[in-house]
Amino acid sequence: MSGKILVTGGTGYIGSHTTLLLLEAGYQVVVVDNLSNSSLESLRRVEKLTGKSVTFYKADIRDSDKLSIIFQEHQIEGVIHFAGLKAVGESTQIPLEYYEQNVYGTLSLLKVMQRFSCFNIVFSSSATVYGDPASVPITEDFPTSATNPYGRSKLYIEEILRDLSLSNEQWHIILLRYFNPIGAHESGQIGEDPQGIPNNLMPYISQVAVGKREKLSIFGNDYSTVDGTGVRDYIHVMDLSDAHVKAIEKIKQLEGVSTFNLGTGNGYSVLQMVKAFEEGANKPVAYEIVARRPGDIAECWADPGLADKVLNWRATRGLNEMVADTWRWQSRNPNGYDI
Template sequence: MKVLVTGGAGYIGSHTLVALLAAGHEVCVFDNFSNSSPVALARVRQLTNRDIRLVEADICNGDALMQATTEFRPDAVIHFAGLKAVGESSENPLLYYANNVAGSVNLLAAMDAAECHRIIFSSSATVYGRAQYLPFDEQHPVHPTNPYGRTKAIVEELIRDWAAAHPTASAVLLRYFNPVGAHDSGLIGEDPRDIPNNLMPFVAQVAVGRRTSLAIFGDDYNTRDGTGERDYIHVVDLANAHLAALDYSEKGPCCEVVNVGTGRGITVKELVAAYERACGRNIPAQIAPRRPGDVASSYAATAKAERLLGWRAALDIDAMCTSSWRWQSNNIEGYGDASAG
C-alpha cells in the first residue's frame, strides 16, 4: 500500500514509519522539520534498509500538498503533522488554528484531488478535558480546556464531515494518551525542542545529566502515592496501533474514534522509580506546588481498540523506561549530537 505520512519525521511518525516499512508498505513523508530532524529519517532508513520518499514542505502550503498527493497517489494518509504544546497554544492560539485546522483542510482537499479517501488521524485524549468519569471511553463528552485540544476536536469534526460527503471514505481517529519510550535499537526516540513539556523526556534528561532535577507538581492528589496518575503507552505499541487502524480502514467505509492507551494509570513517583531501575541512577526530584489545570488521574478505556482493531498494548512501564534510557544515553543531545547521522 502507498501511504502518505504527514509529520513522518516526528517522534510518533518516525516509529510508525519503521512499522509501515517493516510491513511492506511504500511511504512518502511530508514534513517541514519544524519540530523534527532529517536525522530521524536517516535512522529509519538504517533500521529498515528501505528508502523513503520525502517532500520537505509545510501543511499550510496547500499547493505543495496538492502536488505531493497527485504525484505520489497514496492509497491512504496517516496525518501526524501539527503543533502540540498546550502552553504555547494558549499563548498563540491563531498559530495553532492556522496550522492544525487550516493545514488539515489543505490535506483533505489534496486527498480529494488525488482521489484518496482513507485517513488515520493523530488525535489526542486532550479532547476529553476534565474527567466526568474514569476510565475515559469514546462516549465521554468532549470538552477540551485549551486551544491545542480544541484544534484536535475541530479536526475530528472536520474529518467526520469530509467522510460523510464521500460514500467510500474511511477514517480512524486515534485519541492518544501519553506516548513514551523509544525504539529498542536506541536509534530513534523523543527529542523535544527546548524544555520538555512531558514527564518522561524530562526525567530522561535529568538521568543523563542535561538537567539537574525533576519538579514533581503536587503530592497531595487522591492517588496511590499522592502524585498525578497518567496512562503511558509505549510508542512502539502506538505505532502498531496505526498499522491496525490502517488495516481496519481497508475493510470499508467508516469513521471511528478509538482510544489508544494501556487502560492503566502510572503515577509520577512510579514512573521515576521505574526509570531509576532502567538507568541504575538516582533521579533527583523535588515536590513543587500543583500546576493549574492538572488533574489527579487520567487513563483510557481500551475495549474498543481491541474489539474494532484487534489491537492492545503489549509493553509495560519497565520496557518504556528501558528503551527511553537506551535512546537518551546513546543520544545525549538527541538528534543534535555531533555523532548523529
C-alpha cells in the same frame, strides 16, 4: 492497501516509529514534514534500520500547492496525519498558532486529498479531547470537551472529519486518541527528541538522569490521586505505532468515522514514573514540586477494549520495557539527533 502511504509529520517522534513499522510491513512511504520540531536524522536512521528508503519532502501541510505536487507525483492511497503542534502548556500561551497549524493545516491537507480522490485518513488525536473526565477508565463514548487550546484543536479536527464523512460516504476515517506515548525503538537508534525544554514527562526525566537538566518540575502534588501527583496512562511508542499499521490495514473495511483509544488501561502517577525510572536506569532523578499547570487534570487512563475488538490491537509492552527503551535511547543519544 497497495498504494503509497503519506505520513505527515513523519520525522517526529511517533511519525518516525510508525514509518519504520510501515516499511517493515511492506508499505511504500512518503513523508512530508516542515522540520520545525524534528530532525531528518530520524528518517536516515529508519532507513538504515529497515534497509528500505523513504521519499521525503520538506514542506508545510498549509502549503496546498506543494501538497498537490506530492499527490501528483505519487499514487497516495492513504494518509496518516501526525503533523501539528502538541504541547498543552505552550498551547495556552500561543493559541492562535495552534489553531493555525493544527486546524488550518488539516483543512489544507483534506482539500488536497479530496481533489486527488484520496479518501482514507488515520488522524492522530489525543485523550485530551475528553477534558476532565467524570470517571476512569475512559471509553470512546465518553463526552468530549477540552481544557486547553491543544485539546480543543484536536476536538475541532475530529468534528471537521465527522462533517466530511457525512458529506461524502467515500471517506474512511479513523481517529486514534492517544494517551501518553513514551519509550523508543529497541535499537536505541530512534526516540523522542524534543526541541528545547521537554513538554512531556518521560523525556524530561531521562534528560535529568543523563545530566542534561538539573531537576524535574512536578506540577502539583495536591491532586486526588494515590500520591497527589497526576496519574496518566503511558503507552510504548512501538505499541502506538503498531496501532497505526493495524488501522491502515483495516481502514477500508470500516465505514464512516471510527474512533479508538490507544492506551494500556493502567494509570501511573508522576512519582511512580520517577521511581520506576530510577530503578530501571539505576540513576537518581532530582525533582521539585511546583504549582499546578493550567489545563492539567488529576487522572486519565484508557479502556482500550474497542481497539482490541475491531483492530485486533493491544499494547504488549509494560512499564519496565518503556523505561529500559527510553534510557537506552537517551543514554546513547544524550543530545538527541544533534550529533
